[in-house]
Amino acid sequence: MMKKHVKLIGELFKPLLKGLLSLVVVGFSLSATLAQERVISGTVTDENNEGLPGVNIIVKGTSTGSITDFNGDYQVSVPEQGSSLVFSAIGYNAQEIVIGARSVIDVTMDINVEELEEVIVTGYAVQQKKDVTGAVAVVKKEDLIALPQGNVANQLQGRVAGVTVTGSGQPGAQSKVRIRGLSSFGNNEPLYIIDGIPGAIETVVPEDVENISVLKDAGAASIYGSRASNGVVLITTKKGREGVQINFSTYTGVQYPGSGPDNLLNTQEYADLQWLVYGNDGTDETHPIYGASSNSSPSIPSWAGDTDWFDETTENAAISNYSLSMSAGTKSSSVFASVNVFDQNGTIRHQDFQRVAGRINSSFDILKGRVKIGQNLNVSNIKQPNGFSNLNEGNAINSVYRNQPIIPVIMTQSVTGIVHDYVPGEYGGTGIAARLGNNGNSVAALDRNKDNTYSKLELIGNIFAEIEIIDGLKLRTSYGGRMSNDYYSNYSFATYENAENTATPSLSEGANKYSEWIWTNTLNYSTDFGQSSLDVILGYEALEYGISRGLGASRGGYFSDQYSFRTLNNGATITGAGSYFGTSTTLASAFLRADYSLSDKYLLGATVRRDGSSRFGAENRYGIFPSVTAGWRISEESFLAGNSILTDVKIRGGWGQMGSQTNVDPANQFYQYGASTSSTNYDLNGAGNASVQGFGAVRIGNTSTEWEANESTNIGFDAGLFNNKFEVVFDWYSRQTTGLLYAPELPATFGNATAPTINIGSISNKGVDLQLIYRDDWSNGLSFEGNLTLTSYKNEIVAVADGVDYFDFGGSRIGTFARNEVGYPMSSFYGYEVAGLFQSDGDATASGQDGAEAGFFQYKDNDGTAGISDEDRAHIGNPNPDYTYGLNLMLGYKQFELTAYFYGYQGGDIFNYTKWWTDFWPSFQGQKSTDLLNNSWTPTNTGATVPKASNNSNFSTNGVANSYYIEDGSFSRLRNLQLAYNLPASTLSSMNLTNARIYIQGVNLFTFTEYTGLDPELGGDDRAFGIDYGNYPLAKQVIIGLNVSF
Template sequence: MRKVLLLGLMWFLCSAIAFAQDRVVTGTVISTEDNLGVPGATVIVKGTTNGTATDLDGKFSLSVPQSGGVLVASFVGFLSQEITIGNQSDFTIMLEPDAKLLSEVVVTGYGTQSKREVTGAVSQIKGELIENLPLQSFDRAMQGRAAGVQVSSANGLPGGAVNIRIRGVGSVNAGNEPLYIVDGVQLNSRNDADFTQSNPLAFLNPNDIESMEILKDAASASIYGAQAANGVVIITTKKGKSGKAQFTFNVYAGTTEPLKYLDVTDGTEVYQLRKEAYTNAGNGLPEANALNSMGELPSNWQSLTRDELDQIAADFDFYDWQREALITGQIRNYELSMSGGDDRTTYFLSGSYNQQEATVSPVNFQRGTFAVKLATQANSKLRFETNLNLSTFSQNTPFATDGAFLGNPAFSAATVLPQNPIYNEDGSFNESISGILNQNVIAVNSYNSGQQRTNQFVGNIAANYKILDNLTFRSLFGLDYRLVQGEDYTDPRTPDGRGVQGRGSIQSNWNVNFITTQTLSYNKTFNSVHNVSGIYGIEFRQETNQGISGSATGFPTFQFRTVQSAAIPEDITSFWTGFKRLGTFLQVNYDYNKKYLVTLTGRYDGSSRFGADNLYGFFPSIRAGWYLKEEDFLKSSSTISELKLRVSYGITGNDQIGNFDSRGLYQGVGTYNGSGGIRPVGLANPELSWEKNRTFNIGLDYGLFGNRVSGAIDVFNRESTDLLFPQPILWTNGFGSVTRNVGSLENRGVEFEISTVNVNTPSGFRWNTDFNITYIENELTSLYDGLTELPSDPAIRVGESLGSYFSYEYAGVNPATGRPMWYDIDGNLKYQVQAADRKILGNSLPSWYGGMNNTFSYKGLELTVFFQYEYGRLIPDGQVGFMRENASRLTLNALQQTYDARWTEPGQITYQPRVYSGGTEPRSSGMNTGGASLFNADYIRLKQVSLAYNLQPALLSKIGLTRARIYATGVNLWTYADGYPGYDPEFLGSATGIIPQTRNITLGLQVGF
C-alpha cells in the first residue's frame, strides 16, 4: 500500500511539474475576406494532438508548452496559417480564402453549390480533361470519367450516335437517355430524323466546355421532375473574364485508322472449307461443287482430274478487300477564341472548324461553330446574360443508313470471297463478284452518295434582378432549333439501283424546342451559423417536330443525281408532332455552420403526353449531409482531412414516350369512292401516366492525409415502377394492345471514386491518379396479369436482368463426329435443341465499368494516360456469326481462327464443328445459334495518351505570347478483349455492318496572346 501511495505521489508531482511548464495563450482567427471571426476554426500546436476550436466569434484559448512551438490555424475553404508562438500570449491569426477550393463549385439544379455543400450523388468532369481530344461530341468524352455513367458507341461514324446510361437501364419501352442542359437550355437529344445517324449533341465544340455535372440520384435530379428519371447532364460553357482581351488560337491535325482488321481466310482456304462441307454432307464431286459455289468452275471441268481442280484453287490470288475499304483518314481542327471585359461587362467569343474522315471513304464529318457569351451589369441590381451557339455540320454516308449491312463496306469487305479481284486490269471496277455478295462493295460505295446536313442554334437570353440583398429574380428564355436535311442517291450501276434505273430521295426535318424559366432565389445567414437558401420557379417547354420526304426512280444517266431529274415519283410523306410541358418547383436548403445540411425539393409537372386523368405529377425529394470532419472527435485528426456523410431519397418521372401514345388517333388511308378516308390507328388510354423512378442513395465523401487521397463511395437502389408496356387486349376492340402503366424493375449498385497524389516532389515532379469503378445489378421485378416473361429477344423475364440471353447452352463438339452439342435443361448432351432447353446464359449489360486516369507533370511537361473498361457482358456479333459458319451455309469468307480450329478428324478436341453443306445443321445447331453465338465482351482500352509541353514564362515574354502549348494525342490506341473476334466489343446490338471505331493520332499547337 505504501508503494502505491509513493507511486501516486510521484505521478502527481511529475504532472504538476509538466503542467507548470505549460502556459495558456489566447487569440482570434479572422477571415481576410470580411475581417470577421471564423467560428469553428481549428487551432493546434504543430506536431501534436493538442488543439481547440474557435467559438462563434472566432476566439480561442489553448495551453501551449513554455518552450513555445508553432500554432497551426485551419478551416475548410481557407489556407492554413502557421505562427511561431515565442513569448507572445495573444494572437490575431488572419486566414485567407483558398481560391482553388472556393473555385470548386458544382452546378446542380438551376444554381450552384460549393463542393462541400453538395449532399446528392453528383459527378463533375472539368473541361480541361477533355480538351483537344479528337472527338466530335462531348458525350463520347464522358466515357470512363464518372462513376455510374456508362457510355457506349452506337457506331463508329465521326459525329455518330452514342448511348449513355446513368445508373443502369430504368425502362423497357420508354427512353433511357438522360436530360441534357446547355447553359440552362434543355436539349432535345433524340434523333427524330430517321434518315440520319448523326448525333444531335455534335453541335457543340467540346473545347468550349467549362465543366459537365452529372446528377445521378433522384434527389439531385428531382428539381427537373418528369424528365429526370434517367439522370441529368448539365453542361456549362466557357465565359469571359475581366481584363484585356485574350486571344487563343488552337490547331491540331492527324490521322484516323481502323482499330483492327479481321483475320480472314484466303481463297484456297475457302475452297478447302467448301470441299469439306460437300464431303461431310455425302455429296459427290466435292471439288467441282466447291469451285462452282465460288463461281470458279471452268466450263471444261468434266475433263479435269480432282488434282487439277484442286490446283485451280491453289492458284487463287488473294485480294485484301478490307484494306481497300477501310483506309487511313485525315483529321483537322482549327479554333480561335477571344475573352475579356471590365468590371461591368465580360465576353467570350469562339469559332471553330472540325473535319474528320472515317476509315470508310468517302464518309466524313465536317462542322463549323460560332459561340458568343456575354454578361453585363447594367446597374447595381440588374444583370443581363446571353449565350449563343451556332453550328452547321454534315456527314457523308454513301451506303445505307438503315443498317442494310450487305452494302456496308465494314461488313462486306471482310466477308466477300477473297479470290475476287477488286479492279479489272484496265483499272475499272470488277462487277463480276462470285459468292452470295454478288456486288463490288468498293464500287457501290464509290457510286452511291448520301449526305446529311444539320444547322443548329442553341441559345438563351437571361436577366437577373436583385430585388433585395438576399432575393434575386431571374428570367430566362431559351431555344434549341435544329434543321436536318438529307439526300441519298442509289446509282443505276449498282445492283440495288439497276432494276429501277437509280433511286433518289430527299428529306427535311425541323425541330423547334422552346423553354422559359422564371425563378426567385433567396440566400441568407442568421447568427453566423444558420444558412438558409432556396429557389422557386415556373418553367414552360414546348417542342414541335415536323418533316417531309420524297423519293423517285428512273434517272436518265448516273450523272443526274437530284430527285427532280427522275422520271417516276415513288412516294412522298410528311409528319408533324409536338408536346408541351409546364412545371413549378421549390427547393429549400438549410445548413448549420456548414456541418449539418438538409435540402428539400418538390416539383409539380404537367405533360401533354399523358392521359387526361393523369396530366400532372408530383416529384419530391429529400437529401441530407453531415460534415463529420467538423466534429470534435475528428477536428484534430491529421489522417482524416475531409469526411462527409450523405443520404438522399427522391422520386423522378420518365415521359420519354410518343407524344400521342395516350390518345386515340386516326390516320388517312387513301380514298374510298372518290373521297378521302381515315381509320383509327391507336386506342386511347386516358389513365396513362408517368413511369416513376425512386432512388435511395447513401454516400461518403472522404479525404485523407491532407487530401492526398480523396474520393467518394455511393450505394444506391433505383426502383422504376409503372413501366409503360403495350398490354394485350381482346381483338374484338379492333386493336391487339394498349399502352398501360404496368411492371417494375430495379437497378442496385455501388460506385467508388478515388483520387490520389502519388508523388509531389520539391523539384516539381507530380503524379496524380483518378480511378472510378461501378458495380450494378439490373432486375425486372414484375410484369402484369401474373406473367413472368414476355416473348422477346433478348429476354424480358421477371427475376432476370434486362438484356438477358435466354437460349441454348453450347456444349462443344463431339470428338467422334464433329457435330456441335448442346445441354438440355437437365444438363444432358444432345444434338438438336428445343425451346424447353433454353436457360439464361448472361446479359448485354456490363456488371462492372469505369476508368483510370494518370497524369504526370514536370516543369512544363505533361503526360496523361487514360484507361476505360467494362466487364461482365455478353454480346452477339452478326458479322462474326456468319463468318464462323466457315462458308458452310452461305458462300462467305471465314475467320482464320475458326478455319484453324474446325473439326477435321475423329478424336479431335475443339469448339468449332465440322463444316457441312446445307442449311439444317449450321442454322439450327451451329456456331450462329444460342450460346455459341454469344461472345465475352469484357475489355480494357487505352482510351487516351496525351503528351504536352508548355513553354516557360521567361521564353513566352520574349516572344510576346501569354501561353504556348505543343501537344500530341492518341485515342483508342490499344484494346484488350480476350476471345472477342469482332471489330469492337463496345458496340451494342448485333454489330452487323456497323462502321468500327477508329484509332486517332493528332499533333497540335495552342497559343495565347
C-alpha cells in the same frame, strides 16, 4: 485523300493563319520599337513557399501581361508608363505591387478561403461543394483538355463514376451515355442542359466547355422532375473574364483503322474449304468455279482476285480541329466568343464528318449591379454521309464477312459472267459466277454513295435577366430554345456487277425543321442567421418541344447519273411523296427547393416539383416528384479537431422520386384515323372500277396511361485525407422503376393501328460508384496525379406485365436472342446451351435432337424430357458488365506533362453474330473463317469446338441461336497517351504570349481483350445490346496539338 484534305484545310484557314501570324509579327514589332520597355522577372510562391503556376500578371492600366510557368517563374515587359503589377489567381487574393526601380519582383500569394470553396452547378443554381448532399460529379475544363475529342460525350468516358459511355468509330456518331444502369424499356438517355437550356450534347464544342456536372441521384436531379429520371448532365460553357484574352487551339493527325479480322480465308483457302465440305458430306460434283470435286485440288480461275475486303473498304484518314476564342470583360460586363471547325474523315471510305460552330455568351451589370442581363447562343452546322448504320446487315463492315475473297474489287480482264459481261476497269461482283452469294460490292457502294449527304443547321440559346430585389433575394427569368433545319439526299445508282442488281437509279430527297422553347422563372433567397444558413429557390417553368414539320419525295428512272442531274424534276417516275406535322409536347412545372446548413456541419435539403404533361389524359396529367437529402460534415466536429488524416469528410444520403413521360407518344391518349388507298378505300357500289375513300384506325388511344415512376435511395461519403492529397468519393444506390411505359404488340384484329403505350412492369438497379484521387507535388518540379473511377451495377427486371414474364426484342436470321425476362438483366442473351459436339452418328441419332449428326452441336437438355425443344433454351449471356473503370495518370516535371488514360469493361458478354457468316458453310455464300478450315471437327480432330464444315443447315448447325456465339467482352484500352510541353515564362514573355502548350497524343493505341471480333466496345438498343453485327470499329489516332493564349 490525305493530300486533298490538307489542301482543303490550308485553303480554309489561310486567312485565319495569316491573321494570327500578323498578330504575332505586330507583337514582336511592338517589342522592338518600345525602346523604353524594361523586363521584370521573378517567382510567385504559395504559402508553403512552393512555385505557383498559372498566376496572371498584368501591368496595371494596360493589356500587357504574362503568366507564371510550372515553377512559378514569370517575365513581363513593362512599358515606360507602367508603375505597378497586379498578380491574381483563382483561390488567392489579388495583389498590386509597385515596381519602382526593381527588375526582380518575387511575390507570395495569400489564400482567399471563400474563393477556394469549390462551386458546383446544380439544378437552377450553384452550391459550394462542401454543402452538396446529392450525388453530383464534376468534370472540369482541365480534365477535358487532357483528352481532346470531337464530342463532349466521349470526354466523359471513365471520368465519372456511375456513368457508362459506349463510343463508336463512326465519325459524327453520338456516343451512348447511361447513368447508373438501365431503368426503362424505352429511352435511357440522360437529360442534357446547356447553360440552362435542354439541348443535344453533340452540338457542344469541347473547347467551349467550362465544366460539366452530372446529377446522378434523385436528391440532386429531382428538381428537373420528369425529364431527369435517367440523370442530368449540366454543361456550363465559358464566359468572358476581366481583361482581354485570345485563345487558339488546334490539333491535326492521322487515324488508322487497325488490322481487320485475322481469321478470314484467302482465295486458295476458300477453295480448299469447299473441298473439305465435299469430303465431309461425301459429295461428288462439279463446282462452277473450282471444277470437279474428284480432282485432288480445286482450280483457281485466271480472273480471280485475292481480296481483303477490310483493307479495300478502309483507309487511313485525316482528323483536324481548329478553335479560336476571345474572352473580354470589365467588372460589369463580359463577352465570350468562339468559332470552331472540326473535320474527321472516316476510316471507312467516304464516311467523312464536318462540323462548323460558333458561340457568343455575354452579360452586363446595370443599375449598380442590381440587374444583370445577358444571352448565350450557339450555332452549329454539321455535314455527314447519309445511310450508314451499324445495325444494317449490308453495311460496309458487315460486307467484309459476306464477300468472298475471289471477287475482284476492280476487274483486270474480260469475263463473261452470269448476269453481266465484265471488261477491265469495271467493278467486280457476285454476278461473275454462280455460288458467289448475292452481296454487293461494298467498295462500289461506298464510291457511288459518296455524294449522299445529311446536313443540319442548329441554333440553341437563351436571353436572361437577373434582378437583385433586396440583398439575398434574386429574381431570374430566362427564355430560350432550339431550332434546327436538316436536309438529306440519297441517290441510288443502277448496278450491274452483282448477282442481284438495282435496275434503275432513283433519288430520295427531303427536309425537316424542328423547334422547341422553354421559359424559366426562379426566385432565389439566401440568408445567414446565427450559425445557420438557408437557400431557397422557387420556380415556374413552361416548355414545348417536338414542334416539327417535314417533307420528302422520291423519283426513279434517271437516264444520267451526273451529279448536276440529280433533281426530283428529272426523274421519270414518282415513287413516293409525303409530308408531316409533328405532334409537340408541352410541360408546365412548378418547383421548390430548400437547403439548410447548421454550423457548417449539419446539412439538410428538400425538393418538390410538380410537372404537367400534354402526353397524358386529364386524370393523369400531373405528377409530383419529391426528394430529401441530408449530410454530416463529420470532420468539422470537435472530437476530430487536430486529426491529421481526416481533412474533410462528409457523410450524405438521400431519397427521392422522379417520373418519366419520354416513352409516351404525344398522341398516345387519342384514337387517330387515317386514309390509305390500299387499305381503307372501298368499292361500295360493287362495280369493280371505282372506290370510295374510307378511314381506318391508325392509333389506339389510351387515356389511362400514367407517369413512369422512378424511386431512388443514395448513401455515400466524400473524404479528403492527408490535407486533401487523397480523396475518396463513394456512393451506394438503389433505383426502382415501376409502371414502365411500353407499347405492346397488338393482335392482328387491330389491323395496322399503332399500339398505345401502357404501364407494365418494373426494373431494379443497384450499384456502387467509387472514385479515388491522389495528387501530390514532389520536389524539384515533379508532380503526380492519379484518378480512378469504378462503376458497378446490377440490373434486374422485377416484373413485365400481368400474365407476361418476358418479351423478346430484335430479329436476325437465327431468330430473336435478346430476351427481357423477370429475374434477369435487360437484353440477356437467350438460346440453346452447347454441351459439345456429337462424336458419332450413333450418339446423334440416340439424342433425338433434330438434324443431329457427328460433328454438329449437341445441346444441353434443360427440361429433362426426351429430345431438345424450345423449353430447353436458357439464358446464355449477359451483356451488362460486372464493372467499368477509368484510370487517369498524370506525371509532371517542370514544363512537361505525361498523361495516360485507360478505360475498360470487366465482364459483360458479347453475342458475336459475325460468326454466323464465317463459321458455318451454308449460312451464306460469303467469306469464311480459318477456324472452319483448320480447326473444325473431323473424324481425326474430335477435340474441336468448331462444328463440322458441312453443307447441311439445320437446327443442329446454324439454324438457331446458341452459346457458341457468346464471348467474353472484357477489355482494357489505352484510350489516351499524351506528352505535353508548356512553354516557360521567359519564352512566353518574349513572344507576347500568356500561355502556350504543345503536345503529341495517341488515341486507342492498345486494346487488351480476348474477344475475337473487331472491337468489344459495342452499342445498340438497350433492349438488345452487346451484339456484334459487324460494327464500325474505333480508330487509332496519332495527333499533334497546340494551345496558345495571348
